[in-house]
Amino acid sequence: MEIKVMKNIMHSNNMIAAENREIMKDKKISAINILASPGAGKTSLLVKLIEVLRNKVPLAVVEGDIAGSIDAEKIDKLGIPVVQINTCGGCHLDANMIREALVTLKPADETIIFIENVGNLVCPSSFDLGEKLRIVVSSVTEGSDKPIKYPHVFQTADLIVLNKIDLIKHTDFDRDYFYKGVNAITAKKVMEVSCIESLGIEELAEEILKCCKIQEK
Amino acid sequence: MEIKVMKNIMHSNNMIAAENREIMKDKKISAINILASPGAGKTSLLVKLIEVLRNKVPLAVVEGDIAGSIDAEKIDKLGIPVVQINTCGGCHLDANMIREALVTLKPADETIIFIENVGNLVCPSSFDLGEKLRIVVSSVTEGSDKPIKYPHVFQTADLIVLNKIDLIKHTDFDRDYFYKGVNAITAKKVMEVSCIESLGIEELAEEILKCCKIQEK
Numbered sequence: 221m222e223i224k225v226m227k228n229i230m231h232s233n234n235m236i237a238a239e240n241r242e243i244m245k246d247k248k249i250s251a252i253n254i255l256a257s258p259g260a261g262k263t264s265l266l267v268k269l270i271e272v273l274r275n276k277v278p279l280a281v282v283e284g285d286i287a288g289s290i291d292a293e294k295i296d297k298l299g300i301p302v303v304q305i306n307t308c309g310g311c312h313l314d315a316n317m318i319r320e321a322l323v324t325l326k327p328a329d330e331t332i333i334f335i336e337n338v339g340n341l342v343c344p345s346s347f348d349l350g351e352k353l354r355i356v357v358s359s360v361t362e363g364s365d366k367p368i369k370y371p372h373v374f375q376t377a378d379l380i381v382l383n384k385i386d387l388i389k390h391t392d393f394d395r396d397y398f399y400k401g402v403n404a405i406t407a408k409k410v411m412e413v414s415c416i417e418s419l420g421i422e423e424l425a426e427e428i429l430k431c432c433k434i435q436e437k
Numbered sequence: 438m439e440i441k442v443m444k445n446i447m448h449s450n451n452m453i454a455a456e457n458r459e460i461m462k463d464k465k466i467s468a469i470n471i472l473a474s475p476g477a478g479k480t481s482l483l484v485k486l487i488e489v490l491r492n493k494v495p496l497a498v499v500e501g502d503i504a505g506s507i508d509a510e511k512i513d514k515l516g517i518p519v520v521q522i523n524t525c526g527g528c529h530l531d532a533n534m535i536r537e538a539l540v541t542l543k544p545a546d547e548t549i550i551f552i553e554n555v556g557n558l559v560c561p562s563s564f565d566l567g568e569k570l571r572i573v574v575s576s577v578t579e580g581s582d583k584p585i586k587y588p589h590v591f592q593t594a595d596l597i598v599l600n601k602i603d604l605i606k607h608t609d610f611d612r613d614y615f616y617k618g619v620n621a622i623t624a625k626k627v628m629e630v631s632c633i634e635s636l637g638i639e640e641l642a643e644e645i646l647k648c649c650k651i652q653e654k
Contacts, residue, residue, distance in 0.1 A: 258474040258558045258587060259579025286559065288585055309589060311528065311559040339586070340559050341475045342503065342528040361578035361604065362476025368505055369556070370475060372526060387578065390607050392633075416609075 233347055236315035240350025243322065244333075250432035251318070251333045253349050255373055256357035257366075258339030261383040263291045264415040265357060266334055270298055272425040278331040282321045284313040284338045291336060301325055312344040313337050332432060341366070345373040353431050359384040360393040367401030375405050378431065381424065386414040450564055453532035457567025460539065461550075467649035468535070468550045470568035472590055474583075475556030477576045478600040480508045481632040483551055487515055489642040495548040499538045501530040501555045508553060518542055529561040530554050549649060558583070562590035570648050576601040577610040584618030592622050595648065598641065603631040 244251055256262045266281065273279060281302040283292040292304035303321045305313060318335065327333060335351065337344040345356075356377035358366045361384055367374045374380060380402060388395070402410055411427060413420035461468055473479045483498065490496060498519040500509040509521035520538045522530060535552065544550060552568065554561040562573075573594040575583045578601055584591045591597060597619060605612070619627055628644060630637035 257476060257556070257579075258583055259576070285586055287588055290582055290585065309559075309563075311557075338559065339474070340528075340557055342526075342555065342557050343560065346526075359476075359578070361576070361601070362474075365507055366475055368507065369502055371504055384578070387604070387607055390604055 230346070233315045236319055237348035237350040240315055240318055240322065241352075244350065244352070247327070248330045249327055249333060250331075250353065251335055251349065251351040252353045252355060252428065252432075253335045253337060253344075253351035254355050254357060255337050255341070255344050255377070256339060257341045257359075257362055260339070260357045260359045260362065261415055262336050262339070262357055263294055265381065265383060265413065266336060267294060267298065268415050268418065268421045269334070269425055269428070270295070270300055272422055273332065273428070274298075274300070276429070278328045280325050280327050280331050280333045282313075282318065282325070282333060282335040284317070284336055286310070286338060301327070307338060311338060311340050311342075312347050313349060314347050315349050318349045332428070341370040341373050345376050353378050353428065355379045355381055357381045357383050360388045360391055364394040364398040365401065367398065367405060371405050374402060374408075377406070377408060379427065380406075380408055380410045382410055382412045384414060384416075385412045385419060386417045447563070450532045453536055454565035454567040457532055457535055457539065458569075461567065461569070464544070465547045466544055466550060467548075467570065468552055468566065468568040469570045469572060469645065469649075470552045470554060470561075470566050471572050471574060472554050472558070472561050472594070473556060473574035474558045474576075474579055477556070477574045477579065478632055479553050479556070479574055480511055482574060482598065482600060482630065483553060484511060484515065485632050485635065485638045486551070486642055486645070487512070487517055489639055490549065490645070491515075491517070493646070495545045497542050497544045497548050497550045499530075499535065499542070499550060499552040501534070501553055503527070503555060518544070524555060528555060528557050528559075529564050530566060531564050532566050535566045549645070558587045558590050562593050570595050570645065572596045572598055574598045574600050577605045577608055581611040581615040582618065584615065584622060588622045591619060591625075594623070594625060596644065597623075597625055597627045599627055599629045601631060601633075602629045602636060603634045
């Protein structure tokens, strides 16, 4: 019985995700679903990407959190349209939440919408939101075994970002082991960045623009 | 319909958790459920605690992971009895998994069983395993806003560990903000540790011994 209900939830989610994808395709809007552990630096990365991209394309942000609006307040201060979704304990965003966020945001044509998912390296990877691009952010302070221990989120991502690269010298992070773990499960690109030292941000922004233009799911 | 099924799952889990608690109480066994984000340092902390506690009490470990047995292998090398539970994509351990682990481990009377839950700051906090003590581990590299953003896991913990304190000087971690966040939702104790510099480990081991003896759920 449990499995049956889960299938229903997934089927319903996928239907709505497909609708979201169609709606956005018509307006050339690109949604980017950002997945990571709590504290991997999703919001800091968003702030840095907004700095680089804000004069190039219309931007909007959907913030997913269990509680509060700390992250949405940071984005709002930058003058970027933002919607906060509180899941009230829920461990992931789903496609229906994004459908409602789209109604609220009313994004202009060709907008890039960054969706910061709930900090969780497990559950969000099972829920298609209708995004064009899925990015998983892993940070060096989490250790180099994350791709091996949480394979699904890395497998389903279109792009992998390795964050907090400035801290690598203070940790026992094993870069070879991390890349071996990634390469064992996916051929997707890894981009290394540091938000504090602004390393790799411009390159990541360029890659995002490229993916949003040429990659069709 | 979804909610009804969820209640059934929770009710069933809580029944088994209560049975686990009774079984362990009879043998004066203490299970410690350790919750944290991926990469917060649960396994490193376990290794350090084992060093301090192994000559004082019988120890055993249950490793919960989505995939693989990396962490269990680390514990096995120390000569401590360990069971690896692979959730195969599942985002948390449940009481039935622990019931089966107890059958496999056959722990001696007065054993302390450390249960390393799946790296996830959301879902595991809703599942009672029958533990005597619940510890949440947060690391300074995750940022100081975790108690505010993930309140349930901090509220349901008996003890809060702030790990990777050696890295605090390399981050923008705001200690006052972290403690304010904790104190706003719980009166539970926070203990600061560093596994790399072996700071606070002996004190934490003492606290665990104290809690296991005097605290009854």
